[in-house]
Amino acid sequence: GAGVSQSPRYKVTKRGQDVALRCDPISGHVSLYWYRQALGQGPEFLTYFNYEAQQDKSGLPNDRFSAERPEGSISTLTIQRTEQRDSAMYRCASSRGALSLYNEQFFGPGTRLTVL
Amino acid sequence: AQKITQTQPGMFVQEKEAVTLDCTYDTSDQSYGLFWYKQPSSGEMIFLIYQGSYDEQNATEGRYSLNFQKARKSANLVISASQLGDSAMYFCAMRKGTGANSKLTFGKGITLSVRP
Numbered sequence: 001g002a003g004v005s006q007s008p009r010y011k012v013t014k015r016g017q018d019v020a021l022r023c024d025p026i027s028g029h030v031s032l033y034w035y036r037q038a039l040g041q042g043p044e045f046l047t048y049f050n051y052e053a054q055q056d057k058s059g060l061p062n063d064r065f066s067a068e069r070p071e072g073s074i075s076t077l078t079i080q081r082t083e084q085r086d087s088a089m090y091r092c093a094s095s096r097g098a099l100s101l102y103n104e105q106f107f108g109p110g111t112r113l114t115v116l
Numbered sequence: 117a118q119k120i121t122q123t124q125p126g127m128f129v130q131e132k133e134a135v136t137l138d139c140t141y142d143t144s145d146q147s148y149g150l151f152w153y154k155q156p157s158s159g160e161m162i163f164l165i166y167q168g169s170y171d172e173q174n175a176t177e178g179r180y181s182l183n184f185q186k187a188r189k190s191a192n193l194v195i196s197a198s199q200l201g202d203s204a205m206y207f208c209a210m211r212k213g214t215g216a217n218s219k220l221t222f223g224k225g226i227t228l229s230v231r232p
Contacts, residue, residue: 040224040225091161098216101148102166
């Protein structure tokens with residue numbers, strides 16, 4: 001079956017613009033995670049959804065960042081008034097559930113965001 | 117707070133030889149999971165192996181094995197019979213719980229280069 005997909009794969013925007021990044025998880029996966037990865041670093045957690053409920057948003061850096069998953073499937077990460085420091089790879093991951101420590105997270109290809 | 121430490125600089129290994137990639141972690145939790153992911157130059161994140169904190173045996177998956185030393189809080193990845201395709205960045209990650217605590221915390225990664 002299809003893996004996690006993300007769109008767009010690349011996004012170049014000007015400082016101050018809003019951007020919306022989309023994640024389409026593996027069908028049937030109830031858990032969805034957003035991470036941000038700077039060049040040469042490991043991914044850093046942003047937020048987590050269980051179905052449509054946002055259960056952890058402790059990693060969102062500030063109130064310019066928000067995420068939603070209204071129907072428990074596709075998720076959108078929105079960054080308002082982008083700044084150059086927001087430039088990074090934004091990765092989405094999904095898993096069947098989160099009730100077991102083992103539940104593997106499958107990562108999407110990421111969206112490379114560049115803020116000029 | 118959890119912390120994953122990967123301090124090795126770029127690692128080099130001769131094709132067909134074994135290599136160990138180090139990972140230490142810091143947590144006060146008794147129950148947690150440890151993961152290794154591979155990130156080739158294409159950018160995807162590929163799950164390699166998992167070790168649960170209560171697992172008595174070291175995890176193995178094909179050429180990958182995990183040298184888990186709980187008392188020392190280390191979870192080193194061993195790759196046997198290295199192949200050219202193993203050249204990539206490798207990330208160690210920890211998950212401290214389930215549900216709303218199911219996020220992964222990643223280390224900074226180690227770059228492995230396999231020489232022919």
